[in-house]
Amino acid sequence: MSEPVRIALVGATGLVGRTLLETAVGQPEVQVVAIARREMKLPPGGRMEMVLADPANWNEVLDVLRPTTLICALGTTWKQAGKDEAAFRAVDQDLVLATARAALNAGAERMVAVSSAGADPQSKNFYLKVKGEVERELQSLKFKRLDILRPGLLKGPRERDMRIGEGLARIASPLVDPFLNGPRRRYRSIEATTVAEAALQLSMRRAAGKFIHDNDGIIRAARDWANRTS
Incomplete structure (x- = not known):
């Protein structure tokens, strides 16, 4: 059996990050190490590690790992950022890019980044504009392989900070999704x-290049x- 892919995961306390840790349990192809700012409960039966560190020290953690x-699933919400553009950028842009550069300097060859449907640096929507700017910067880095995921509305149990609009959208998504066809399919939940x-699947692919999904x-x-x- 070949050696498992050693994955550093940031954003482990969010919806996608927590779900990824649960999904990786019992999978010998991958070895996941979560890097986080705060403690969280790891899924039962998982042979995985968690390193707690201030984001300012994540470069040192990555040098060791x-x-x-x-895999970057970092992200905050407009509410968590106090509706402050600088605070939002500090996580969704600055921290994402700093972590990517640190991983690259530590020898990482591949990166999988969770972005958003509609990400566009020219967008008039602030959230989508920032996501698009981050994607553009990530593509300028020298990873052998970069996969950018652009999911629509995410469904799953969140621990906190469910936005009212998002909650309503989730309730409506089973009715709305069938009408999102053609180019609008990308916005389905x-x-x-x-x-x-x-x-996890993309983290193991070795073909070089930049891919948007x-x-x-x-x-x-x-x-x-x-x-x-x-």
């Missing part, structure tokens, strides 16, 4: 489990993960 792949499975691509990658573990 020397992961093959960085998607399970966090599907995104997590796709991220909308909902359909995420679903295909998740199916590949299910097929290899079935």
